[in-house]
Amino acid sequence: MKKWLKLSLWIVLIVLVGIQFVPVQRNEIEPVTNADFIEHYESPIVIGNIIRASCYDCHSNQTKYPWYSNVQPIGFLLQNHISEGKSELNLSEYGLLSNRMKRAKLKSILSQINDDKMPMPSYLLLHSEAKLDSLKKALLVSYLDSILVDIDR
Secondary structure, X not given: OHHHHHHHHHHHHHHHHHHHXXXXXXXXXXXXXXXXXXXXXXXXXXXXXXXXXXXXXXXXXXXOOOHHXXXXXXXXXXXHHHHHHXXXXXHXXXXXXXXXXXXXXXXXXXXHHHOOOOOOHHHHOOOHXXXXXXXXXXXXXXXXXXXXXXXXX
């Protein structure tokens, strides 16, 4: 039995070392365009800073990868999370959406923020700067509500 345990541990160790050499396709940082949410609405600096800190790592082409993204299998999981986030909402391409889609995305964003589902609690464990305290949340919700009203006009 002890021999099997030792062999199993060696196999796990070899696999963990081996996957460090498997490349992960990263979210390439692209130049910011007028389609970017913050640029599109000419958002105030304070709002732009909140959105960048709380949303852009997973929902834009401007991901800032933490050091631990280079350690596998964490890097694989992180990239999968980012890919899923961008497929739901890519703030770097928001301005390219129709007004109907912009409205739908804004309503979804507001719902996620109001229900404390975004930023995700798992993300906040290692990114405390992304937390929306009551003031940031109020500012962001008010700002997004005002955009929603403008779209409906």
